[in-house]
Amino acid sequence: MTITRRRLLMLLPAAAIAWDSILAGTPEESPNYKMTDHWWGMLIDVTKCIGCGTCVQACKAENNVPDGYYRTWVERYHVAKWDTEMPQVDSPDGALHGFPPTKQEGGKNFFVPKLCNHCADSPCTQVCPVGATFVSPDGVVLVDQKYCLGCRYCIQACPYGCRFLNPETETASKCTLCYHRITKGLTTACCETCPTGARQLVDFKNPNDPIHKFLETHSVQVLKPHLATRAKVYYYGLDGSVR
Amino acid sequence: MYPNEIELQWSVLIVLYPFLTGLVAGAFILASLERVFRVDAVKPTYRLALLTALAFLLVAPLPLQLHLGHPERSLEMYLTPHTSSAMAMFGFVYMWYLMAVLVLEVWLDYRRNIVVRSQTTTGWTRWIYKVLTLGSTNISERALAIDNKVGWIITIIGIPSAFLLHGYVGFIFGSVKANPWWSSPLMPVVFIFSAMVSGIAVVMLIYMFMCRVRGQQIDMRCVDTIAKYLFYTFLIDFALELLDLIHRIYESDESFRSLDFMVHTKLYFPHIVIQILLGTLTPILLLAATQVLPLNAARRRVTYGIAGCLTLIGIFAMRWNVVIGGQLFSKSFLGYTTYKMAFVTREGLVVAIVLTILPFIILWGLVKLLPPWEETHSLDLSPVALAHGDD
Amino acid sequence: MANLKDAGHLFRMAAVFAIGIVLFLVLRAIFVPKTFGQYGHYRAAAIAEVAARPVMFAGHQACESCHTDVLEVKSKGVHAHVACESCHGPLAKHADDPTALQPPHIDVAVLCVRCHEANIAKPKTFPQVVSADHSGGMVCDTCHKPHSPKIDSGVSQ
Numbered sequence: 001m002t003i004t005r006r007r008l009l010m011l012l013p014a015a016a017i018a019w020d021s022i023l024a025g026t027p028e029e030s031p032n033y034k035m036t037d038h039w040w041g042m043l044i045d046v047t048k049c050i051g052c053g054t055c056v057q058a059c060k061a062e063n064n065v066p067d068g069y070y071r072t073w074v075e076r077y078h079v080a081k082w083d084t085e086m087p088q089v090d091s092p093d094g095a096l097h098g099f100p101p102t103k104q105e106g107g108k109n110f111f112v113p114k115l116c117n118h119c120a121d122s123p124c125t126q127v128c129p130v131g132a133t134f135v136s137p138d139g140v141v142l143v144d145q146k147y148c149l150g151c152r153y154c155i156q157a158c159p160y161g162c163r164f165l166n167p168e169t170e171t172a173s174k175c176t177l178c179y180h181r182i183t184k185g186l187t188t189a190c191c192e193t194c195p196t197g198a199r200q201l202v203d204f205k206n207p208n209d210p211i212h213k214f215l216e217t218h219s220v221q222v223l224k225p226h227l228a229t230r231a232k233v234y235y236y237g238l239d240g241s242v243r
Numbered sequence: 244m245y246p247n248e249i250e251l252q253w254s255v256l257i258v259l260y261p262f263l264t265g266l267v268a269g270a271f272i273l274a275s276l277e278r279v280f281r282v283d284a285v286k287p288t289y290r291l292a293l294l295t296a297l298a299f300l301l302v303a304p305l306p307l308q309l310h311l312g313h314p315e316r317s318l319e320m321y322l323t324p325h326t327s328s329a330m331a332m333f334g335f336v337y338m339w340y341l342m343a344v345l346v347l348e349v350w351l352d353y354r355r356n357i358v359v360r361s362q363t364t365t366g367w368t369r370w371i372y373k374v375l376t377l378g379s380t381n382i383s384e385r386a387l388a389i390d391n392k393v394g395w396i397i398t399i400i401g402i403p404s405a406f407l408l409h410g411y412v413g414f415i416f417g418s419v420k421a422n423p424w425w426s427s428p429l430m431p432v433v434f435i436f437s438a439m440v441s442g443i444a445v446v447m448l449i450y451m452f453m454c455r456v457r458g459q460q461i462d463m464r465c466v467d468t469i470a471k472y473l474f475y476t477f478l479i480d481f482a483l484e485l486l487d488l489i490h491r492i493y494e495s496d497e498s499f500r501s502l503d504f505m506v507h508t509k510l511y512f513p514h515i516v517i518q519i520l521l522g523t524l525t526p527i528l529l530l531a532a533t534q535v536l537p538l539n540a541a542r543r544r545v546t547y548g549i550a551g552c553l554t555l556i557g558i559f560a561m562r563w564n565v566v567i568g569g570q571l572f573s574k575s576f577l578g579y580t581t582y583k584m585a586f587v588t589r590e591g592l593v594v595a596i597v598l599t600i601l602p603f604i605i606l607w608g609l610v611k612l613l614p615p616w617e618e619t620h621s622l623d624l625s626p627v628a629l630a631h632g633d634d
Numbered sequence: 635m636a637n638l639k640d641a642g643h644l645f646r647m648a649a650v651f652a653i654g655i656v657l658f659l660v661l662r663a664i665f666v667p668k669t670f671g672q673y674g675h676y677r678a679a680a681i682a683e684v685a686a687r688p689v690m691f692a693g694h695q696a697c698e699s700c701h702t703d704v705l706e707v708k709s710k711g712v713h714a715h716v717a718c719e720s721c722h723g724p725l726a727k728h729a730d731d732p733t734a735l736q737p738p739h740i741d742v743a744v745l746c747v748r749c750h751e752a753n754i755a756k757p758k759t760f761p762q763v764v765s766a767d768h769s770g771g772m773v774c775d776t777c778h779k780p781h782s783p784k785i786d787s788g789v790s791q
Contacts, residue, residue, distance in 0.1 A: 035681075047757060048757065049757075050749055050753075050756045050757065050760055050762075051753065051755055051756065052748045052749040053748065054720050054748070054749075058691060058719070058720075058724070061690055061691070061723070061724045062689075062690045062691055062724065063687075069246075069247060070246045070247055073245075073246045076755050077755070078755070086577075087577070089575065089577055089578075091245075091246055093246075094246040097748075098748050098751075099753060099755070101751065101752065101753050101754075102753070102754060102755075105754065109754045109755035110755055110757075111755055111756075114245070123419075123420060123421060126327045126328065127327075127328050127329070127330065127418075127419070128325055128328055129319075129320050129324065129325055129328040129330040129331035129334070130316075130319040130320055130323055130324070130325060130331065131323055131325045131670070131674075131675040131676040131677070132319075132676070133676075134674055134675065134676035134680075135674070136673070136681055137673050137674075142680065142681065142684050144676060144677050144680035144683075145680075145683070146677075146680070146683070147316065147319065147667075147676075147677055147680065148312070148313065148316075149311050149312065149313050149314075149316045149317060149319065149320070150311050150312015150313050151307075151310070151311055151312075151330065152252040152253060152310075152312075153328070153330050153415075155247075155252050156252060156253065156419055156421070156422065156570075157419050157420075157421055158421060159420070159421035159574055160245070160574070161245025161246075161247050161248045161573075161574055161575075162245075162247065163247065164247040164250075165252065165312060169312075170312030170313060171312055171313065176684055179681075179684045179685055179687075180684060180685050180686065180687035180688075180689060181689055181691075181693075183685045184689070186689065186691075186693045187693070189690070189691050189724075192691055192693055192694070192717050192719065192720075193691065193717055193719055193720040194717075194720070195713075195715075195716040195717070195720045195749055196715075196760070197715055227420055227421070243574075243575035243576060243577060318661070318665065321658070322661065322662050322665055322666050323666055323670055323675070325675050326675075342651070342654075343651075347647070350647070354643065376643075377643060377646040377647060377650065378646060379642050379643035379646055381639070381640060381642055381643060383640060385640040386640040386641070386642075386643065389640055389641050389644070393644065
């Protein structure tokens with residue numbers, strides 16, 4: 001069979017579709033992704049979190065997070081009676097391997113996942129001396145690994161303890177809201193693998209985002225609201241003892 | 244503890260840095276006492292104070308460079324400074340202070356000596372002097388009068404610049420709302436006054452030491468005056484720190500319980516014992532004794548020496564308690580960590596000790612190059628003096 | 635007004651400063667990255683660099699496009715909303731080229747208890763057991779089929 005030009009023209013789209021399904025695991029960067037169309041955040045439903053630590057493992061696998069440092073982690077709270085001032089909190093290895101069972105009975109016990117809050121008024125980007133960390137036009141706080149000096153001022157300035165110095169690159173590092181995934185239409189690694197749906201990515205500018213309805217009808221909080229960071233990670237079911 | 248908080252970010256080098264810049268600011272304020280406020284008594288220390296400030300200012304960036312993850316990128320702070328960042332703007336404050344204040348003032352004050360030495364010394368130092376003259380050998384009466392006037396203006400500008408230099412360091416800490424141990428409008432003010440205390444003390448000690456080394460009589464009128472200023476500045480500094488303490492205890496906000504516990508346990512030795520008892524109260528009492536009791540010169544010298552040393556230890560401890568203390572407690576107010584100071588690594592104790600000694604070595608070099616114990620900026624233009632140079 | 639001749643050295647010093655400033659401006663022109671300042675005070679090219687990271691988790695839609703049979707079972711069970719890679723790990727490489735990377739074998743005894751081991755902090759409505767007492771040493775998938783774990787679901791695997 002000779003390959004005529006016509007045959008080739010018919011084969012090409014078929015090849016393209018086939019090629020697409022071959023590359024199903026790694027979608028192309030959406031050429032239609034416009035940063036100004038998006039404003040990213042997250043919703044965390046504390047009542048659903050089971051402290052399995054799958055999100056911590058997934059983040060580590062997705063982003064190659066070094067041992068002993070955490071882009072996200074889960075804390076377990078034990079609030080005796082109703083004393084919100086002095087909860088007992090633990091986070092063994094950031095909950096990378098879940099939590100060991102406790103002997104403690106009684107009181108309020110729950111898990112709180114934490115990550116970078118991608119603050120709109122972020123104190124960490126304010127103090128960077130060179131502009132190596134910044135809020136992207138679509139609302140994600142990122143670090144420029146080639147520009148960061150490793151001065152650690154941003155790590156000091158973050159009220160939530162979500163930043164660390166990556167010992168391999170000697171630069172500041174933190175949750176990027178899986179920017180390389182969300183710009184391709186995927187969700188973050190932690191949201192993808194959370195078995196109970198406690199973590200949900202939100203696009204505040206997308207009118208079709210299903211989380212908007214939830215945010216409008218439920219009481220939600222951010223961490224440390226008194227610091228006015230305009231954090232974009234909202235928590236539902238957050239107890240007053242959570243720091 | 245949030246998992247990422249367990250490791251301290253800022254090490255002993257970052258403790259050393261405000262200590263060094265504080266000495267700079269304080270030494271300069273002492274020098275300006277003579278130049279601008281016409282306190283004649285401290286004239287013998289004028290040039291020494293300037294050289295001390297210069298020596299410490301030259302070493303000050305070193306702990307920062309050693310601390311950075313990427314020191315090779317540090318030029319970025321000057322090329323693309325983030326104007327909302329106190330640290331970035333400090334780079335320019337430092338450069339301004341070094342070049343437009345300190346280097347200029349030292350140069351103008353020493354210019355006559357430099358020109359004379361460029362013509363009279365032999366050996367390789369002659370070239371250093373030649374370069375420093377910038378090719379101008381005009382040391383006529385008019386030229387020196389101009390130098391004097393310009394130098395006076397620079398000192399006037401230099402006083403707020405010195406305050407800005409160290410106040411800025413205070414602001415770098417004081418503006419961090421995430422950290423309640425640091426976040427305070429008082430922080431720049433406390434830093435400035437503790438800087439003045441440490442700077443005055445270090446110049447006093449170096450002066451007494453150098454007089455001893457040179458076999459010269461210590462000018463008691465000079466040292467008594469310096470000690471008096473040290474005493475008064477110390478009182479202000481202590482009052483400010485008391486104010487911070489009382490305010491914290493009284494308002495007792497959400498951070499108080501955690502910080503209080505920290506000061507009583509982890510920071511007990513550095514804060515209560517070293518900074519407050521040994522480093523503040525004892526020197527204040529010693530200096531008060533010299534003001535009130537009729538002590539003879541020898542006794543006063545010993546007292547000043549002890550008070551000066553304790554002061555420096557106390558002010559270093561203050562920097563330690565601010566920097567390290569601010570990282571020992573969790574921002575959740577529910578936990579504490581420990582500072583494991585390294586020994587021989589890039590940010591270790593050995594490096595800190597070397598960097599503390601280095602300014603004294605540089606000062607020794609500067610003193611050799613530009614001796615401070617000749618006549619100061621007073622114009623002795625008799626032909627005899629000019630012909631004989633400055634030894 | 636002072637004689638300018640006597641202030642000659644000051645002009646020389648001023649020249650030194652001027653040279654310094656010019657040098658600074660030249661350095662600035664050379665070393666400031668080209669994309670700096672495009673969107674804000676940062677290197678705009680950094681955004682693309684972050685976005686160019688390789689993806690490790692394919693996302694459940696990628697899995698479901700091939701493994702329709704599993705999807706059929708899972709969507710009817712209580713694990714319907716558990717993403718495939720929550721249990722099977724990051725498999726973007728497998729989705730790209732299924733023969734190149736086989737999903738690693740799962741250690742059931744370790745995996746299931748991660749979520750289902752009883753813990754006082756887990757929500758009361760969440761199915762959890764004390765594994766030591768629950769199965770008498772038998773591994774979980776002896777009785778529970780992971781894609782549709784409820785035993786009385788009536789779905790055969």
